[in-house]
Amino acid sequence: MNWKINQINKVNVKNPILIEGLPGIGNVGKIAVDFIIDSLKAKKVFEITSYNFPHCVFVNEDNLVELPTIEIFHKKVGGKDFLFLAGDIQPLDERSCYEFCDNILDLFEQVKGKEIITLGGVALDRIPKQARVYCTGTNPKIIKRYQTNVVNNIYGVIGPIIGVSGLLTGLAKRRNLDAVTILAETFGHPTYLGVKSAKEILKVLNNKLGLHLNIELLDKEVSEIEKEIAEKTNKISKITKTKRDVSYIG
Numbered sequence: 499m500n501w502k503i504n505q506i507n508k509v510n511v512k513n514p515i516l517i518e519g520l521p522g523i524g525n526v527g528k529i530a531v532d533f534i535i536d537s538l539k540a541k542k543v544f545e546i547t548s549y550n551f552p553h554c555v556f557v558n559e560d561n562l563v564e565l566p567t568i569e570i571f572h573k574k575v576g577g578k579d580f581l582f583l584a585g586d587i588q589p590l591d592e593r594s595c596y597e598f599c600d601n602i603l604d605l606f607e608q609v610k611g612k613e614i615i616t617l618g619g620v621a622l623d624r625i626p627k628q629a630r631v632y633c634t635g636t637n638p639k640i641i642k643r644y645q646t647n648v649v650n651n652i653y654g655v656i657g658p659i660i661g662v663s664g665l666l667t668g669l670a671k672r673r674n675l676d677a678v679t680i681l682a683e684t685f686g687h688p689t690y691l692g693v694k695s696a697k698e699i700l701k702v703l704n705n706k707l708g709l710h711l712n713i714e715l716l717d718k719e720v721s722e723i724e725k726e727i728a729e730k731t732n733k734i735s736k737i738t739k740t741k742r743d744v745s746y747i748g
Contacts, residue, residue: 500548500549500550500594500597501546501547501548501550501597501598501601502546502547503544503545503546503550503601503605504544504545504546504547505543505544506542506543506544506545507541507543507572508543508695509541509543509572510652511572511579511609511727512524512579512610512613513516513579513610513611514572514578514579514580514581514583514609514610514612515518515578515579515580515581515611515612515613515614515615515707516580516582516583516602516606516611516613516615517531517534517572517580517581517582517583517584517612517615517616517617517703518531518582518602518614518615518616518617518662518663518666519531519532519534519582519584519616519617520568520583520584520585520587520588520662520663521586521587521588521683522588522619522660522661522663523618523619523621523686524619524621524684524686524690524691524692524695525618525619525685525691525692526617526618526619526681526682526684526695526696526699527616527617527618527619527663527696527699528584528585528586529578529583529691529692529693529716530617530696530699530700530703531582531583531617532584533696533700533715533716534582534700534703534709534711535571535573535584536553536581537711537712537715538561538572538573538575538579538709539573540571540572540631541571541572541573542570542603543567543570543571543572543581544570544612545567545568545569545570546567546568546569546570546585546601547565547566547567547597547673548589548594548598550589550591550594551566551568551587551588551589551590552566552587552590553567554566554683556586556710565725566585566586566587567585567586567624568583568584568585568587568598569583569584569585570582570583570584571584575690575707575708575709575710576620576710578707578708580707580709581606581609581611583662587602587663588661588662591602592679594661595661595665596665596669598662599662599665599666599669599742600658600669600697602666603666603669603673603675604644606675607673609674609693611675612676613640613676613678614666614667614670614675614676614677614678615675615677615678615679615680615703616662616663616664616678616679616680617663617679617680617681617699618656618659618661618663618664618679618680618681619681619682619683619684619685619692620632620656620679620681620682620684621685621686621693621739622682622683622684622685622686623685623686624643624685625685625690626683626684626685629683629684629692629698629727630649630682630683630693630698631647631648631649631681631682631683631698631699631701631702632648632650632652632655632656632680632681632682632683633645633648633649633650633652633678633680633681634650634652634659634667634678634679634681635667635669635676635677635678635679636670636671636675636676636677637671637676639676640676640677640678641678643678643706644678644680644702644706646702646705646706647701647705648652648680648702656681659679659681663679663681664679667679669721680699680700680702680703682695682696682699684742696716697713700713700716701713711716732747
């Protein structure tokens, strides 16, 4: 079986909003979602494993090996249910990415999900002084919902949105689901971490979703985040030997 979704904890959700943040340009989406999960003390409800993930293991704080996994967490905030899709890796190739996203959308429809939000970075050839945030989605209505302080006229401005952050939204449109992709500018160097860019996305989510996050705490966690992500990113990049052009998004 290519994909195995294990339910870790039982959860009852009503019209949940799914927010995705996996590794990508500047790890912007990953940093943002990991911070939300930690801040809200979200509970892990699903664990996804696959032979289509990178062929490696990570060594955890207990000096034990862990296979690459992607996880889904749950938290109720202000009476609304949220699911957070997080992990240290993405599927290895194009077909695997399509299959993974279809599996996530199957699960999303099973729990009668309301809305999908994917996060990522827009690679620049320099470190932005003030990262601009961009927005696209499956329909004008959902784009309008997130357009405050966000650039939504992005046709011809950014290139293709690579990986789960793009495909999840694209395949959601095929199923007539509401989905939006929020991207922040960041430096396109493979070792650069877009923490400031992640903060700009978090401001948008805080404002639109009422998550009540203390975003300034992210600065205090920067060194720990940098160490953890850099170690895992370096290992994955050696295995996959992936090369990204600065025009790529995700």
